Structure formats: structure tokens, C-alpha cells
Amino acid sequence: MSKDYRSRMERRQSSDASKPANKTKTKKPRRRNWKKTLLLLAVVLGLLGLLTIGAIAATSPKLDPKKLETPVSSKIMDMNDKEVSLVSGSEKRIRVKINEIPEPVQNAFIATEDVRFRQHSGVDVRRIFGAAFANVTEGFGAEGASTISQQVIKNTILTDEKSLTRKIREAYLSVQLEQKYSKDQILEMYLNKIYFGKGAYGIATAAKVYFNKDVSELELQEAALLAGLPKAPSYYDPTVNPKESEHRRNVVLNLMAQHKFITKEDAEKAKSIPVKDMIVEGEVKTESRPYDAYIKQVMDDLKDIEGLEEADVYSSGLKIYTNLDTNAQQATEDVLEAKLESEHEFLQSGVALVDTKSGAIRAVGSGRGGELSNYFSSKITRQPGSTIKPILDYGPAIENKQWSTAHILKDEPVELGDITINNFNDRNVGDITMRQALVESKNTTAVRAFQDVGPEEATDFANKLGFDLDPDTTYPSYAIGGFEGGISPLTLAGSYTAFGNGGVYSKPTTIRKVEFPDGRTIEVDSEPKAAMKDYTAYMITDMLKDVMDRGTGTEANVSGLNLAGKTGTTNFSKEDRDKYGLPDGATKDAWMAGYTPTYTAAVWTGYAEMKDKEGNGLYLNENEADYSKQIFRDIMSQLDHKNTDFKKPKSVTEVALEKGTGKRASEFTPDSEKIIELFVKGSDLPGISDKFEKPSTIEGLEATFNENNNEIEVKWNYEKSEGVTFRVLASYNDGPMQERATINDTKFVVPTPAPGKYTFQVIAVDSENNTESEPAETSITIEAPEGEGPPPGEGEGEGEPVTPPGQEPGTEPPGEGEPGTPGGGEGEPGTPPGQEPGTEPPGQGEPGTPPPGQDGGEDDGQGAGLLPGFDQ
Template sequence: MSKDYRSRVERRQSSEGSKPAKKKKNPKRNWKKTLLLLVLIFGILGVLSIAAIAVTSPKLDPKKLETPVSSKIMDMNDEQVSLFSGQEKRIRVNINEIPDNVQNAFIATEDVRFRQHHGIDVRRIGGAAVANLTHGFGAEGASTITQQVIKNTVLTNEKSLTRKIREAYLAYQLENKYSKDQILEMYLNKIFFGNRSYGVATAAKTYFNKDIDELELDEAATLAALPKAPSYYDPTRNPKAAEERRNVVLNLMAQHGFISKAEAEKAKSIHVKDRIHQGTLNAESRPYDAYLKQVMDDVKKIDGMKDVDIFSAGLKIYTNLDTKAQQVTEDVLKAKLENENKYLQSGVAIVDTKTGAIRAIGSGRGVQLSNQFSSRITRQPGSTIKPILDYGPAIENEQWSTGHILKDEPVKIDDVTINNHDDRNAGDITMRQALVDSKNTTAIRTFQDIGPEKAADFANGLGFKLDPSTTYPSYAIGGFRKGISPLTLAGSYAAFGNGGLYSTPTTIRKIEFPDGRVIEVDSEPKAAMKDYTAYMITDMLRDVMDRGTATQANIPSLDIAGKTGTTNYDKNDRNKYGIPSKATKDAWMAGYTTTYSAAVWTGYEHMQDDDGSALYLDNTKDDYSKQIFRDIMKELDHKNTGFKKPKSVQEVLLEKGTGKRASEFTPDSDKIRELFVKGSTLPEVSKKFDKPATIDGLKAKFDDKKNEIQVDWKYKNKDGVTFKVLASYNDGPMQERATINDTKFVVPSPAPGKYTFQVIAIDSKNNTQSEPAETSITITAPEEPQQPGTPPGQGEPGTPPGQGEPGTPPGEGQPGTPGTGTQPGTEPGTPPDQGQPGTPPDQGQGNQVNQNRKEKQQEGGGLIPPLNQ
């Protein structure tokens, strides 16, 4: 068997040996082990990374835990302005002074397992992770009260994994060093409640004018609702939202067993607005308060800064604050409004024309209206919108000239007819004059010609947010649904003064963090329009200041442009509140120099006061916005540079009322200077004042039988034309003799001599005249016999020619002097039509005919014989 077996084996081996050897297969890899190994490796690396981050965390500083670090505010010159430091309201209380309901309201809302965890709530982290995966990152936070103390005192609010690791690590340390009551006390004394109030005891005084131990359940819940979003849930500004959030807090307290459902329902039945004590909110504002509130708003807009508390984060905030402009603004508002109706409000925004930097903010008066009437107000802009939504887009897109002719007639849109504020219409009018007179009809027609798409696009390039599909013709005259703010308006007008470059207005240049990190805020300018559009609008708005609706706001020493705007109450509101038909609701003034741009609004927050009396601007108060604008702008340091016309703009002389270019015959009084985009098609030259055609066929002849000179001529078109006849005698000065409608003129009984005539055609309608046509004729005297020995043209022998008696002035002579015949020149040697020798024609003591001639000649100036007119 063994032999056979070996043989078989040998044979098989021999057989297999004749075939190529097969490769051995690799053993199958264990992927589970590989995955586990990778997890282990990454886990170790993760732990090492977390450990590295944790050990590099800042140390807990008891001073920071106890006292917040105020942020420093720097002005435009990097000078520190102590606006936040020590200015905020703080009342510190011990934990045993804070009622249980107050403590529980915050615990139920912010960290329900606060007294069970060790600084980190693992269950809450898991729930937040699920929420973030299902509803997006940031849908729910997992920070405990302990972590919030760390975040608000030691770390920044930067949203990063590194910060969260350090926050958790330091929260665990905080729990090991301090008791729960101490941590909760830190939290409740540091938290920001809005209206410059820090700490729950301060908030109790601010909103309810109560000590902390006097708070009711609903009031405690209202305070617990605030930290999530102090501005939005501010019960003084948004009581509805505050009440909704308060009710959420009450429901959470009932859900977690801190109060019963009945207690929650009872507390929810009380209206938040009925609890607020407004008196404590009317305290005198600190210096530059309105500007600082704008800083707070602008900080929130910066990426990563939404949750930063600028009062306690130890920041150094570099702003664009112009302290002089801010102080001037506050002083002018105080002087103008302090003796007026306490409900009268005003909002002012001043920006740098070149950069858009916000230089000053003027706020409202009274119950927490500061800043509400500068950047947050949304009021209809009235006619201040016309350069932005009508004429600016027309120049930008269609290259209209400032002399473009528009029709000023009522406009009908659907069933509504829109007219001007004074119901007067001028017919055809230039775009410049339409803006100067603030015509509504032309603005709407311009908007309709341009279209809502182009109009809205132009406005949106200037900081607006308009939807073309809902930008209606009423917007063309400021009839907005939601309105705009003075800050938006000032920023948009600045672009016109900056050659068309727009910069988003901001108060902030940069922010420095305590750890050295810096955030730069660069408001990069962008081209919102062509430079010709900016200048042409500016040039028209100069005229608005000089001779239009804004003369009260004008400052003659400045090159300044601007526009007014007013809005009225609708019929329903007038009837409901008893408001006069001509009352003004909102009054605006916006304008700019090359240095500063400003917008001013005045009006009322509501239509009635607390007593039910109607609130509106009468015909004196509707000018306050212009006066405030003027009084502020004239005190600012303008760089005294005027607006420079770009090369893309050319000046053209037009003829009034025609829209055509003035001709060489257009009178100066009918010429107007308008601006055109260089290279655009110019209008044709007007023929309205063309020179009339010259007289044709002018001639003069003497009719012996009638003893008269007959002057006649031809003229093709006599409609509206008269003829002025001028004549001279013996090359003397030309004198006007007649203005006639006929084409002939007669000179009866002419004296001998040379007569020259000129005839000019006059178009009296257009006040133009033709070149003169001229002709001459010479009348010779008939030959007369002379006395022997007497020299021709003399009287008595020895008498100088042309004289009478010795010493007698020429032309006068004694009575009875020869020359009394009926025909001139009958006396030998006497010139025709004369009396004494040497007397000029038509003078002397001749017959009555000669006397009549003398009188007529004297009326004509005594230079030529009398002519028949």
C-alpha cells in the first residue's frame, strides 16, 4: 500500500510538476480590525489635540469673572472716547437676594439641568447635535449657564471648534472652583438686558422700576426672555414679540415643574406693555448715545460678531465718529426741538461724501427713540426720491439732458389721477425745472418711460432694496410702502457728490480683540452710476437750493446740492384723526457738499398724542427739516472744494420752451444753459428767432407833379411783419421816421438835397429784425435868376453867407426879410426854403407853409426836413 501510495503520489507530483506552479492566495484582510485601528489612531490624535487646545486655554481670572471689561471706542482720529466705560447701568446683587422665580425662569430657559451637570451637559450636547444635523448648524445651542459665563468673561464669541473645546474645559474648571450659586450669581449679574442695563437687578429697575425682590412671576419671565435677543425682545419697542417670548419662558417653567400650569396661564394673561414703567427710560442720554447705538448695530452686521457684547468683551472699536459733527448735530436738535411739542421727532444722519463713513447720528426724543429715527426709521421719502428713482435712471440709461422736455399735466393711473402739490401745471417743462419745482407729474412720467426694472436697479445700487415687480409708479414720488431711513438717504445722496461711487455707510473701521485678533471693516466703493449722471443730478440740485424748494436750507458760501421732500396723510387717516387736508406727515431735507452728506427727517411717531389730539406738521413745522439741515451743515468743516464737471459732460445753450439749441438770433433773455452727455445727439438749432428776410427791390423816386419822394419795396411774407423806415438828409445821421405795415413811404414837398432811406423788416412776435435795405435819391433845386452883382446865396452886399443882420443868429432875421413868396427860393441868391440869407432850410419868417414845416422839423430833431409818417 505504501508503495502504491508513493507511486500515486509520485505520479501526481510528476503530473503536477509538468504544469506551471500556481501563486498562493493572500490571506483575507480583516477590515473590521483596520477600521478599529483607524478609529483608535484618530481618537488618540483627537484626544491629544483636545488636550493641546485645553492646556493652551487662558487661565480663569477671578477679576474677569467678577467685573466685565468695557470696550474702548475710538473716534475718526484714533482718539479714545469714553462712551462705554463706566457708563452702563449696573446694580449688583447677591444670589440670596434674587427670588426663586427669577432664578428658575433663567434656569428653565437657558439650562434646565444646571444644578445636575458639572459644567457640560452631555444630554444637551446630544440633542443639539441632532437638531443641528436635521435643521442645520446653529439650529440649537448646547451651552450651559456655566459655559456662558466663560464665554462672556474669558473667551470671545467666535464660532469655532477650538473655542468650544476651551469653553468646555474652562467650564469644568469653573465648576470645580465655584459653587452653583456663585456661578448663577455671576451669570445673572453679567447678562445684558438691553437699554444699557447689565444684570437682572438693573433690568428690574430699568423696565419695571422695582427692586429685584419685588418682581412678579410674569415680570421675571419677561426678563428671562430678553438675553436671547435684547433688541428684538425689548418690551419698550416690540411688546408683542416680548410677550410671545415671555410666554415661552412661562411654558418652560411649567413644563419643568418650577411653577404650575395654572400659575403660568395666570401670568400669561397679563400684557407686557401694561407692566413697563416708562419713566425710568427717559433719563438723560449720555454723550454721543445715538452714534453708539449705531455702532452696536454695525457690530452685529460683521461676520462672527452677532453675539458679541461690546460692553464687556474688552474690545477696542475704531469708529468713523466725527466728534465735532456729532456735537453740532446734538446741539442743533436740542435748540430746535426742546421747546416744541414733546412728541415732535427728528432723525439726522451725516456721512462722509467720499467714503460713506458715518460721521454723526442725530436721534429722536423721549421714550427710547434714540437711533430709532436715524437708521431704523422707515418713513416715506417724498420728493427726495426723485433724483434716485426717476431722473437719475433717465440720465444713466437714456442720456437725457438736463434740458429734456417733459409734459407737466395730470397723470392718470388706473382710476387715480395724480397732480402736483399745488394743482398747477406748466405744460412743457425742462427736466431741470421740473426738479427745481418738484413736479410730481413729470417724475411719474419719467419713471414710466424708464420702467420699474431700470429704476429699481439704479436705486438698489445706492443702498436700497427694491423689488422691481412691486416698485409701482407711486414710488416715483416717494409713496413707499415701508419707507427708508435718513441713513439710507444720506448714503445714496453721497454717491451723487462722489462722482457716482457708492460706499455702504458704516460707523466702524476695525475691531481689536483682547487676544490681538483684528477685524478690518473696509467699505469698498463701487460705481453705482456714470460720472455724468452724478454731476448732472448735482447741478440740477444746486438750482433746487438756489431758487427751488430748498432755499431755506441753502448756505450761499458753500457749493451745495439738495432736495426737499414731504408726504401727506391719506383721506382715511385725515377723517379718522381730524387732520387738516394740507397737513404734512413727513418732512425731509437731504443734501451734500464734496465733504459731507446729510439727511434730516422731522415728524411724529404716531398720529395722536396720549390725550387723543391729532399730531401733524403745520406750515411752519414742515420747514424744520430744512432749518436743521442748514444749521448743522454751516457749522461743519467743509473742505471748500466745489463739484467739478467731468469731461463726459458738455454745456449747451438751449432756447427756452423749445428744447432746441439757441440760434445766433436767440435773445439772451431766451437762452438757458443745460448739460448734455458728451457724444450724445444734440437737438437741432431753433428757427424761432431766425432773422427775417431782407427787404427786396427798395427804391426811391421823385414825382414832379406831386412834388414828393415815393419810397417803395417788396416783401414776400408780410404776416406778423412791420417795417421800420429810417432816413437821413445830406449824409446826416440816420433817424427813425416811421414804423408801418405798408410797403411804401412818401416824403412830401422835399427840399433840395440828398435823401438816404433804410427799411428794416421787424418780426414783432419773435422780436427779430432783418438787415437794413438802403437806397438814396438827390433832389436838385430849379435854376432861378439872380440880381446883378449879388453873389449867389447872400443877402445884403458885405454880409457873410448864411447870415442875416450883423450879429443875428443864423435863421432868425428881422420881420419883412425877403423870402416871403409861396415858392421857396424866389429871392435871388436865397437858398430854397429859407428866409434871411444863410438861414437853414425850413426856417426864417416865411409863409405859413414854411412855418408848419419848421414846427415839424423841430419835432423830428431838426436834422432832416419833416417827412410824412
Template sequence: MSDQLNTRQARRQAQKKKQNSNNKGKSKKQLIKKIAIATAIAIAVAIIATGITVFAIISNAPELDEEQLMLTQGALMYDQNDEFVSQLESSERRMNVSISDVPSVVQDAFIAVEDIRFRDHFGIDIRRLFGAVAANITDGFGAEGASTITQQLVKNLFLENDKLMSRKIQEQYLAIKLEQQYSKDQILEMYLNQIYLGSGVYGIELASQRYFNKTVEELSLADAALLAGIPRRPSFYDPTVNPEAAESRRNLVLSLMVQHGKITEEEAAEAEAISIEEQLDVTEREAYAYEAFYNLVLNELEEIDGITSSDIYNSGLKVYTTLDTDAQEHVETVLQTSEYIQNYPDNEDFQAAITLLDTETGQIKAVGSGREDSGQQRGFNYATEAKRQIGSTAKPLLDYGPAIEYLQWSTGHMITDEPHSYSDGTEINNFDGTFQGRMSMRRALAASRNVPAVKALQEVGTDRAKEFGEQLGMSIDTMHESYGLGAIPLSTKDLAGAYAAFGNNGTYTQPYSVRKVEFPDGRVLEFEPESQMAMSDYTAYMVTDMLKTAVTDGTGGTANISGLPMAGKTGTTNFDRDTREQYNIPANAAPDIWFAGYTTKYTAAVWTGFNQHSENNYFPSQDSSRQIAQQIFKAVVEEVSSTIETPDFTMPNSVVRVGVERSTGYYQVILRQVVRLFMNYLYVVMSRLEYQKNLSTLNLLAI
């Protein structure tokens, strides 16, 4: 009986377990089913939502305007008063050419570098798109582009240049639509006629004439590859501006043409063997009004995110600039005629450049990009694109400025001008080969003595000097002691920006020429660089006070403008020994002469020099041509200051003016006017902090 009972209970338990197991299986299946249904619903909702979103984005896409596809309008430039001054005319900068007149080698070059499957896709390159999607997933949206030639065309003409997904969807939609309405040859023809190719020209026909003095039908393989490489970064790959970069890019295009079977390796090698200098035969082009300034503006625009080359040259962009037309016209007169400067060298390689800024705002008011009668090709801007060693104009920036800022030196700080060396043992010489013994920092700067400047730099340290210079917009990778004497290369724009900070109480503003950009659709971009305190106000004033002495009683006397409170510094560079020996150049000759100066209203930096080394290209010692940089500064700043009030520099409360007894060096608190009555005293300025720190040790003398 007991055995039967146990058997029944076992059967019941087994049945119960089986039932529980079945119930669990059913529950699990039901859960999976629910998840699958929910997932399907979510996917369906996502697809519907995505479809609605894409439809909305596509609905807002602009129409394909046939007139806009065929015609272009160049940017409109306005001056500081919002007055129209110049237009980049399409008719002067573009010349349409039929695709039937474009050699296959030219078509192949552009297709190889821009869109190798152009002839096969329907406006979108799916293979390229997936590659870009992968890159965007790993590096963020917009990390890598997948734009075909068709997409580039519609983007440049009809869409904004942002990296939003909505813009990309519209671009793809319009590309497909364009492919449905036009043939591949028509699309390629539009693209080749509208693409910007540097030097202010767009379209391959005008570019062919500009760079090679040929029609597009006459272009060689090397020519085609050079042109095809430009659109990626037109100002950078412009062969008249950056031939090395242009050549490297050209060779990359040739390599791609080999890779895609458009040419043989032998043909590529033959084309690569041609130097850019051999290849170019640049033709002159008609100048725009204020072209030097316009070229500066164009370069600045190309660096702004959200603005394409097509915007600039095709869309009728309105560009509001900082241009002072009167100042610009005067600068051109000074540089291009002998009305103000009679001693320009009779040498076609001689060049001169100037950048004029508003001291307070950093706005560029005028630029002199060079002298037109030189052998150098027009279009190169010596004021902004040429970076030359700046000579002794570096001394306030990297030597004495940092010494005041970090070491609290007064202008009367004594330094001995004596035989001395850089830290690596290289001897330092003064320009006249002499040493003048113990002197004040003010005197050392005014007389442009080299040894005291290097001593100041060595005492303050290269790290702090580098920091000081970088606060003034100077790009310094590694600070060398020779930079303190001007071995660092800058443009006149860079140097003017740095000097303006001294005249603006220590505040630095990066120089700029574009105030506002207006797009045809009404969008507006406004620009005003942020200012930063580059130094203490006492440093700015004390450097200024010393540089006032440099133009009244120092090397900058030729630049001095009577009745105008101003400060400034000369700069002279040297040839290295190898160059002197190669061209038989005298030991005391100079390749570059600078002057940088400022008032409370304007700052200007002037460079004079030569566009290449030769046996005749130098400034002889004691020659009047060494004064041209100062003469240009004076001619420009005197004119622009003639109709305005220019107040003197204001001494801040952080500065104390004290007298110094010449025989002892003891300090005495006195007025500047009083000093002039007592020749046994001279004045210095020092930071109030330093004055208070040393007050107990000063021997105050009564006058």
C-alpha cells in the same frame, strides 16, 4: 486497472481542491486580520493625534481670571481722529446682586430658555451636545449651538466669538474647570450679573430698574420672562425699541417654563395677557457723551460677526469710529435748543432727526437721534431706527434718476402735468390740486409735481426703477408705483446714503460708523464697506444739476446756503383717509416733512414729524413748521462747511450742456454763462451719448 487509475486521479483532484480551498480560507483570514490590525492602528493613531491636538488646544486656553469673572469694563469709543471720547462705564451700567436676592422665578426663566439641565450637568450638557452634533453634521459646524450657561459665561469673558472647533474645545474645558471651582449658584450669579440686557445695561438688577423701575426682588413672572428673552439678540429684543418682538420672545420663554414644569399654563396665560406697554415703566438714565452716536455704534457692533455683547460691555473693547465731535455737538445744539430753530412746535410729540455723512466715503459724522423733551423714551434713535415714508425725496431715486440712466432723458425732457392715474386706475393729485401743463423734467422736479414723476416711473418701468433703487441701498421687496411719490419707508441714514451717491459721481457706499475694533488681546478688525457704481456718472451729475435748481428756484429754497454749491430735495407725506377721519385732521395736513441734500463734502437727510398719531400731531398747510427740516439742514451743513473749501460738482465728459430755445425747444450748444445773457434761451444737460445720437436732428441756432 483503468477504474483504479481513475479513482486515484479523482482522489488527487479532490485533495488538491481541498488544499486550494484551505489556502484561500487562510488567505482571506490573513487579509481580514491585516485590515483589522491596520484599522486598529489607524484608530489608535487618530486617538493619539486627537489627544495631542486637544491637549495642545487646552494648553493654550486662557486661565480663569477671578477678577475678570467679577469685574467688567465697558467699550472705549474713539472719534475720527483716534481721540478718546467716551467709555461705557461698568459702574454706571451694572449693579451686582447676590443670587440669594434673585427670586426663583427669575432663575427659572433664564434656565428654562438658556440651559434647562443647568443644575444637573458638569459644565457640558451631553444630551444637548449630541443634538448639536447631529445638526452640525447635516448643516455644517456651527449650525446649532450646545452652549450651557457655564459655557456662555466663559466664552463671553475669556474666548473669541468664532465658530472654530478649537474655541469650542477650550470653551468646554474651561466650563468644566469653572464648575469644579465654583458652585452652581455662584456660576448663575456671575452669569446674571454680567449678561447684556439691551438699552446699554447689563445685569438683571440694573435691567430691572431700567425697564420696570423695580429691584430684581420685585420682578413678576412676566418681568422675569421678558428679561430672560433679551440676551439672544439684545438690540432686537430690547422692549423699548422693538416691543412686538420682545413680547413674542417673552411668551416663548413662558411656554418653555410651562413645558419644563416651572409654572402652570394658567400662570403663563395670565402673564401673556399683560401687554408690553402695561409692563414697562422705563426709567431715565444718565447720558453718555455723544450718546446718540454711541448708540448707533453699539447697534452696528452687534451686527458684526465675531463681536459679542460681552465684548462690548465687559472686555474693554476699543472702538474707533467716524465721529466728528464738533459736528455732533452742533447737531445736538440745533435739535435740543432754540438757538438756531425758533419755530419748533410746542408739542411734546414733535420729533426731528438727522444723519450727516461724508459724501465721498459714506462715513457717518454725526446723528441727531431725536429731541429729548419728547414723550418718547430715550434710547430710541429716530435717525437710524425709525423708518418713515420719504415723500418727494423719492423722485430723484425712483423716477427721474432711472429715466436718465435707462432712457437717456435730458433735463429738458418735456412732460405734461395733467390729470393722470396709476396703472391700477387710482388718480394722482398734485400737492396744490392743480395741473400746470407741459414742463421740463427739471421744472417738474424743482416744483415737486407728482404727475410728471409718476409718468417718468411708468415709462422707465418698475423693474428698472427697483434695480436703480436697490443699487442705492434701498430694500425693495415689491416695487409699487406709489413708491415713486415716496410711499417707501426709509431712515435718515438710508436716505442720506442714497443721496450721497449723486454727489459722489454715482458711487454708492453703505453708511457706517465703525472704522476699527481693537480687542484686549491685540486682535484688530478693520471695516470699510465696499463701494459700488450705482449709476453712470452722467446720471449722477444730471440729477445733481436739477436738484441745484430745486434749492435755488424750487421747493427747497429755505435750505439754500449762499455761496455753497449744493443740491437737495424736499419731501412731504400724506395721511390716509382713515387716519384723517379718526383724528379729524385737515385734508392738506402732513405727518412727515423731509429734506435731503448734499455738497461735494457732506450729505445730510433730515426728518421731522411726530411719534404718534393724534388730533394735534400734524403739519398744517402753509405753516412755518413745514420749513423746520430745511432749517435744520441749513444750520448743520452751513456750520460744518464753514471751515473747509467745498468745490462745485464737476461735469463729467459724458455730459453735454446745450441751450434750448424757449419757443421751439430746439437745442443749441452754448455756454452756461451765455445763457444768462439771453432770456429767450434756457439750458439743459444731457448725456453725450444722447446728444450724439440726436445731433443730426437738432436745429442748431446761432446766438
């Protein structure tokens, strides 16, 4: 053993001697066991992973050559789950072979979508690791790693669900695809299958639609633009968003230069050409599709569903369950066609028809002729005019201040800085109730209501109904529809549904659910929300029913339906009037919005352009301004309404008010002077009116018998004489009370009375206020002359008849003969005392003729009939 070795050993021993002996013996075995455990775990996990991947791959669908060649159209199902159309029913398709597609065009897509397409075997491992890193740092699904082969599989065999299972199947099938087909065949499938927007499928179709060229004629800048479209066809649409489209095109050109498909000089030259100068739209003939306007709305609504991409809708074989009411849709299209067919080509109308309870869009009306769309129903932004008043003015006032429908507002011009707001006819009435102000569509009161509520409360109320308003920029002019931007018929219809649905709002949608070919389903929940109190909804509805019955909406009303609604019109600014030579007060937009408990509709009518082809300004004439109301009426009248009425909630109470006073009606207020208004239960009620008072009771009423004149004189006293008449009623021998006369005098005479008891009632009638006093009553008994016996009914024998004066013994008493005959037996008329034989009895002649001896005054009995025993 060398010296150096001994020295090293000594040093090691010396070092070991300085350490505790028990520590060095316990660590080494632990490190060896931990490594073995990790290794074993990795092996197990690897095996499990392989088994899982194998199981998923084994359950993958088989490659179907037909599906690879032809996209599977999605189906549109109506509200009853009946298929009504295929999404691809109006698609544009021109198929080409790969050798017909120029190489620069192919390279534009390869550089953008899958730069190593020619090298990999269906899956790009390098791209997977890059995407995996993004998914770890940004969340799963943040970035895709799909090759062109994988995209072909996804768009034909699988769905676009972002899940690990789908990605495994996608990779497995992509490898199979690469084994069965060549690269050129796969690229041909891809370029003929992808969606480019505007209904165009495939590269050849897109070349015709956007540039009116054959695919073989495409230039570099055109190929790059098309290669950028599939990522988001609507967003990068060069005809709608040229700026965004140009940016995307330049990204593609940079990628082509980066990967050496073109030179940097070629890229810069292509980028220098503005997109606007490139577009030459062409026509590709397609077959018309039923319910086209509605289906286009479905396409828009699908974009809002998480988990869907635009291409999937057209080529993934989806079942799209919608809220389409085919009868309502057909009626809407028919009405629009009939109304607009012979009108100016720029005159347009948009209709949105929504289920009042659920917010489901039942029909969409927009456009005319063979170009039906959803543009004028859901995409236009036009000022809403007076249809906004329930939303920004009176609704918030009821909601936040508990105004009654009888709340008094001042109808006078409103000064807003240099602007004066007045009514459309410049007429003012002073104080007016909120109900009547809405019925007459007053502008001044609407602005005052908005000012009382304030912009924050008003916009909060509107935004719960589907609006998007900023209180800082919502000015008093908004109160009458003077928006800086505007709204669509669909937004307006959606907001009005809440008034008809007890205050509950559901965002309108065409879609109920989407079902994928693999059975996966996405449910669409409209999430109903309480947007206002039920009393607000009902009170607005009750006032809007009056708008339809006797206000500005009468032309839109439908007999037999419980309809609530509001009209609206807007005018041009002075600047536009001067620019286009329009008259003062020219109508720009005409609106009608309304609802039953079943359907809610909003209709807009106006011109799509400001001037015609000759440069003349366009505006709605007096006749055209009523088209919205007529279209609304004609559509609503054809729908299947449940014909129920709006249910009054317990939070609302009906109160009878006195017209013109703003106070509650008293017990003396005539019915003709009462009006029913609505109040929030528990809110303060107005006092009781004292305008109408009950007439004072008759005083000093007495009846005396004047033997000299053989008559009963009935007299009384009454302080007021002007505007007061007296109703006199009488009964004989406690018989029924009968009205005898209405007179102006305070005296009434009964001539030639028969023996018996007479009872009289006198009532004072105030004709000015249409009120009556309590009846005053008096009685008198006329004794029979000596020798004539007691009055009728007072004979001495039990049951023996007593013959009254003027009746022959043994004959029937008066009134026992023929109906209407005062005396006589067997139908022969008898002659009462004081009546000439053959003449009519007193009171039976000309109207107004008093009985003999009666001084009728100015009103002498009005032809009252005789009571039994009177004037006999």
C-alpha cells in the same frame, strides 16, 4: 477518535477540497494587518489630539477674578481712532447676592440654560454629544453646548468666536472655574452679568426695568420672561414685541415643568397671564453718554455683523472703530436742540449725515432733550414726498432713456382712474423742460416720467440705492412720494450720496472694524457698487443745484457751497383730516435732502403723534414746514467741506439751446436767449433754431460831398425799417474807426469836413432780436481848396509839417495839447473852425446835440466825441 469527530473532519476535508487552495491562504493575513493599522492610527490620532488639546489649554488666558466680577466695557472709537465713549457708559446695573435671588428665579435660568448645572464639573458631556450631532448634521456652530460656567468664561475671558480652539479653551477654563468657585458663586456671577436689553445688566436691574420690582418680589411668570430674554434681548423685548416675548416665556415655563422645577399646573397658570399685563416699566438712573444718538446707531449696526452677539458688545471689552465725526455730531445735536427746544413736545426731527464718497455715517440726529436716540433718523418710515423724484422718476429716465435736462414734459393734470394728480398749487404751464420741472417740483411731470420709464426700471434704479420696492406694488403715486409705507432719513441720505459720487453707492454704516481683546479683528466693508451711469448722477446733480439756487431749496442753500438738493412735503389723507379735524393741505412731513462733494444730509421733521394730549390733531404749520430746510442749512454751514465742485464726466456734453424753442441756439441767437443744457454724449441733439436771423447787409452805401452846403452826405438803403436802427462809424485819414451815432434814418451828415480821407461803416441793428448785420463800408476824399495846400500829412517837403485848416502855422495840431483839448498849444484851448471862441466844440455840449449842420434825425449822435479832423 470518535465517529462523530471523524465525521466532522471528513465533512470539513470534503468542503475544503471543493475550494481553491490558494484563496484561503491570502485573506487572513490582510484582515489582521488592516485591523492593526486602524488601531495604530487611532492611537496616534488620540495622542496627537491630546497633545493638541493640551497645547491649546496651556495657552489659555488665566482666570482673572476682577474680570469675573466686572464686565469689560467696550470702547467706541471715532473716525480718527480716538476713544469717545464706553458702550457701558449708560448701562443700568444693580448687583445682588445669590441668597437675595429667589430659588424659582434661579431655577428658571438653570432650566433654560443648563439643566444639569448642579451636577457637572464645568462641562456637560451629555450636552456636548447632542450639540456635536447637530453640528455634524447642520454645520459647525449650529448648536452650542455651553454650560452656565462656560458662558461666564466666554463673556469675561474669551470671545464668542465659533472655533474649535475657543471651545477647548472655554471647556478647560470652565473646569478651572468650578474648582475655584462654588456653584452658587458661579450662578451669582452669571445672573449679575448677563444682558437683558434696554441697557439692563443683571437680574436685579432687569426686574426693576421691566416690572419696577425688587428681584425678591419676582413672580414665576416674570422670572420665566426674564430667563428667556438673554437669547435675543431686542427680539424678545416685551415692550416692543410682546407676542414674541410671550412665546419665549412659555417655552421657559415648559422647560421648568419638564425638568420638575414646577408643576404643569403652575406652568399653565403662569402662561395664562398676558405679557402686556405684566409690564410695568421702571426707571434706573444712568449717567448721560456723549454722542448718544450715534452710539445707539452703532449698536444697531453691530447686529448686522456676522460673528457678534448682542451681549458681547456690552461686556466683552471690544474696540469698536466707527465713522463718527465728533464735530459734525455735536453740530447736529446743537442745531436740533436750538430748533426744537421751545417747540411742541411731540414735534420731532431726524437727521442722517453721511460721507458722500464712502457712505460712512458721520452724524446722527434724533430725539430731543435727554432722550437722544436714532429712532427718527434711521427707524421711522415716513412718506418721502418730492425728495423721491430724482430716484424714481428723473434718474431712471436719464439712465434708461438718456433724456437730456432739456427734455420736454407735459405739465397738465394726470388722470389715474378716479384720481387726478396735479401740482401742489394746481397751476400748469403746458410744455416744460425736465430741469425746470424739477426746480419747480412739478408733480404732473414726475408722474409722466415714471409712467414713461415703467415701474420695473424705476424700482430697479431705486433698489440699487438702498430701497426695497416691489415693481408690482409700486404705483404712479410713488412717483411723488405717496408710499404705502415710507423710508427713513438714513435711507434717503444714503441714496443721495450716489448722485454726488458719480453714481457709486455704498451702504451707510457707522462701523469700520471691531477688534476683540484677543486681537481678532472683523473688518466692515461697505462694498461700493456702481448704481447708475456717471452721466445720470451728474445730470441729476446739475439740476438739483438749480433747485438750491432758484427753486424750492433756496432757504436751505449755503452761500459759497456747491450744494445740490431737493425738498419734499406730504399731506394727510382725507380720512385722517376728517378724523382729526385737520385743514385741507395740512402738512404731515417735511423733508430736505442734499449734498456737497463732501457731505450728504437728509432731514425729516414732523409730529411723533397724530394728536396731542387733549385730542387735538397735530400737523406742521406754515412755519414748522420750513424747519427741515433750516436745520439742513444750519448743519451744513458748520461742517468742514472741501469746497470742491462736482466733476463733469466725459459722457456728458453741454449744449447751448434757445429759450422757448427746445432747439439749439444759432449763431444769431442773442446770449440773453441762450440756456445751457446737458445731454448724454452721443445721443441725438435737437435741430438748430431759425428764430433769430442775421439782419441783411446795408445796400447802396455811398458818401458824397455837397460843395454848396460844405458837408459830406452818407446815404444807404435798407428794406426793413421797423425795429431797426443804424450804427455809424467813421475814421479820418485811415485812423481808427470810431462810433459816431446810432440813428433811425438812412442818412448821416458830416458838416464842414476838413480836407482828407473819410471812411464810413454802417451796421443795421435789429433791436427786437438783438442781432447785427455785417458792416457796409465806403470812403470819400475831400480835396483842399486852391491855395490852402494839401490835406494834413501830404506836404511836399520831407518831414515838414503841414498846417491843417484852422491851425496857426507853428502851433501844435489839434489833439496835441492838454488831454481832451481839441486844439491850442501849452494847454490853452484852440477854437476850431465854425466854433465861437470860448464855447464848447460840437458834440461836447449836452448829450444828443449834433455837430453843426448834422441832421441827427430821431437819434442825433448821442453826444459822440469828435474824431481828429472832423469839424475842424
